[in-house]
Amino acid sequence: MSLFRSTAAVVLTLGLAFATPSLAQKKYDTGASDTEIKIGQTIPLSGPASAYGSIGKVQAAYIHMINEQGGLNGRKINLIQYDDAYNPPKTVEQVRKLVESDEVLTTFQLIGTPPNAAVQKYLNEKKVPQLLAGTGATRFTDPKHFPWTIAFNPNYQSEGHIYAKxxxxxxxxxxxxxxxxxxxxxxxxxxxxxxxxxxxxxxxxxxxxxxxxxxxxxxxxxxxxxxxxxxxxxxxxxxxxxxxxxxxxxxxxxxxxxxxxxxxxxxxxxxxxxxxxxxxxxxxxxYGKDPLDPQWANDEGMKRYKAFMAKWAPAEDANSGIATYGYSTAELLVHILQQCGDDLTRANIMKQATNIHGYVADLALPGMTTATEPDDWRINKQFQxxxxxxxxxxxxxxxxxxxxxxx
CATH class of the missing domain: 3.40.50.2300 (Response regulator)
Structure with a gap:
């Protein structure tokens, strides 16, 4: 059981990104415009996996921080969240609402294996990214059959291989x-x-x-x-x-x-x-730093994380692996959207998500980097x-x- 900069550092980093305008023509799909990037998510705020609801709360806080700092290239991220209670039929209902009524550009971090499985075929048929799915089941790293799905969590079979060794x-x-x-x-x-x-x-x-x-x-x-x-x-x-x-x-x-x-x-x-x-x-x-581990007390990434939690998500448990997970996934989402530049199409989101190179998250363990390739969509495949x-x-x-x- 599936990364921040200090406020000044974030502003500097984002500022540098914004200072390099793309020469390419702006391209938008449904859910994107000059002013907004609309993203949809279901999370279990109730039900048997309600402990994971805090993931969405931390992610929302991260997005709020980014928006307060000016957004991405002047665009605010509009994160729409619905409670699905970790109930697959409810997930189907809510995801259809996100796609057909809210008209989101992409889904993000739908939480849980059964909920993700319930909407995988639908999202792929609609060609809407199932981005950074909150599951490590093998079926969510299968570009041949599901080219619009990419999972964030380490593949569960990969984790099983490590335990076997x-x-x-x-x-x-x-x-x-x-x-x-x-x-x-x-x-x-x-x-x-x-x-x-x-x-x-x-x-x-x-x-x-x-x-x-x-x-x-x-x-x-x-x-x-x-x-x-x-x-x-x-x-x-x-x-x-x-x-x-x-x-x-x-x-x-x-x-x-x-x-x-x-x-x-x-x-x-x-x-x-x-x-x-x-x-x-x-x-x-x-595959990430534990806030309770004293060896990270002076780690810059951990300092940024704790400063973020104190300012933007003070009601959540900063020492929880659930909070660090929420922070890490939101951080990677922003990285992918930055890579997209002004080409905010669903196809480009998948292209950028599967072309990540040398990305080092704030809470990644030393020696771990995130890399994806067009023929290897596993975002996290390193463990300790x-x-x-x-x-x-x-x-x-x-x-x-x-x-x-x-x-």
């Missing part, structure tokens, strides 16, 4: 029990682990249990997994169910090696409700392992790059 190197005789969300998110993580384990997958994986988003708890699944004799727990959940799984493992006295997917790693949304002591020792990965020490996540090991393209 870690397990084979450190726990080659592990008996693995898997809890997974029964949708594209969970199935991709399972496939990534199985592919990474290779021939050993059949003997190492001793139990699998799935859950539905509508399930009240995962207690019964946890009882089943413990009874299987598994001594390594591969926990593929979102914050609500991740917290339940961690808490239930503690209640059962089950203490396996615990690997948690990145989606469920936010401390305040998952680990605090689960009990920080219960979460101690859990292993995951990250981390372990929860009872208070914060602690990074360890080298930067790891997944070289296996899933499409």
């Amino acid at each position: 870690y397990i084979l190197a450190n726990y080659p005789n592990a008996k693995i029990g898997i809890l997974f969300q029964n949708d594209d998110l969970g199935k991709d993580y399972v496939k990534g682990l199985r592919d990474g384990l290779g021939a050993k997958a059949g003997s190492m994986i001793v139990s699998q249990a799935s859950y539905e988003l509508s399930d009240p708890t995962v207690d019964s699944q946890m009882v089943t997994l413990k009874a299987s004799g598994a001594d390594l727990f591969y926990d593929i959940t979102t914050p609500k169910f991740g917290a339940q799984a961690i808490k239930k493992a503690a209640e059962l006295g089950w203490k396996p090696v615990h690997i948690l997917d990145i989606n469920a790693t936010p401390v305040s949304q998952t680990l605090v409700p689960a009990g920080l002591d219960n979460a101690k020792g859990i292993i995951s990965v990250n 392992m981390m372990r929860f020490d009872g208070q914060r996540w602690v990074l360890f090991g080298p930067i790891l790059t997944d070289e296996v393209r899933t499409n």
Whole structure:
């Protein structure tokens, strides 16, 4: 469980960008003009994944800051947000409204695998970008079949490959029990682990249990997994169910090696409700700086992030991975729109999103850069392992790059 400049630095950077006018003729599609760039988004402000609602709040604050600083080439970004409650039918209704009534230029950061899956075909048929989709399911990095979709999150299979490497190197005789969300998110993580384990997958994986988003708890699944004799727990959940799984493992006295997917790693949304002591020792990965990690206290990117949060999003938890995610995605959106210049067409948005070179986000870990190519649309494909020490996540090991393209 998927980057800022100080105010002065932002103004300087944007000013430099604006000082270089494009010689090309202005080009606009629906949703863009000399004064406005209209962008649409659905977020779960309610429902089972409401913890992710703060992502949209931070993104809106970032856009507000950009607009207050003059916008992009004099254009204000009009971010239209609707609550879809992480409910796919609701997402369909809201996205149709964004496209057909609000007439947005592009969607941005629709949150969640099931919601994105529900509108992927529609957006591609309408040739409206599904830009920086908030999911890492493989189907959202498939330009051959869905040329108007590009995901922000690391591919879930890529993350699974990294965990498999870690397990084979450190726990080659592990008996693995898997809890997974029964949708594209969970199935991709399972496939990534199985592919990474290779021939050993059949003997190492001793139990699998799935859950539905509508399930009240995962207690019964946890009882089943413990009874299987598994001594390594591969926990593929979102914050609500991740917290339940961690808490239930503690209640059962089950203490396996615990690997948690990145989606469920936010401390305040998952680990605090689960009990920080219960979460101690859990292993995951990250691709960004943690505001709670003291090693970034004097980091310029972190300073810019914290200054932004204090001024523009003071009601949100600046120490949350959800807030850093919201900041990072909004920062990249602005970068892509800057690259578009005065060619604000839907086709050019996709062209620029798939031609990012040497981009270093404010909260990227040292040594990590963002790059996309016309034949490799993975925005984030680098990771570093981390372990929860009872208070914060602690990074360890080298930067790891997944070289296996899933499409």
